[in-house]
Amino acid sequence: MEIDLKRLAETYLRSRHQRHEDFWAWEEVNDKVSSGDLDRAYDIILLLLKTAATDDELGYVAAGPLEDLVDGYGDRALDRLEQACDEDSRLQFALSGIWLLPDSPVLQRWQGLMVKYGFASGKRRSLSRHPDCWSDSWPEC
Secondary structure, eight states, X not given: OOOOHHHHHHHHHHGGGOOGGGHHHHHHHHHHHTSSOHHHHHHHHHHHHHHOOSHHHHHXXXXXXXXXXXXXXXXXXXXXXXXXXXXXXXXXXXXXXXOOOTTOTTHHHHHHHHHHTTTTTTSSOOSOOOTTTSOTTSOOO
């Protein structure tokens, strides 16, 4: 059965309200992101980010599937994201909302992107700051 991706994205964003009838979309997105297929995972992330209309929805995508994409695919995901971020300030903003653990193998690279895009210096407000992945020496946004 082919899933209507527009409906999937809209229902996934609604699932942040923890409505039981929308949980299928959370499961489907999680399955796509954790499938081991970077192309498939990346495409659904871009669709979710495109569909997200508010900072709250953008944060839901960042803290969930976008963070899982970076955690699960590491440098390969960051290669794609960085290339797309160079021309997409909204994607940059979404990337500023992920939280990585201190022992993440891509933490320093992600922090470098936060410097590159102006979030670390406070020139731009980040979507979400977590003390475990934001350097104490960076000014608060």
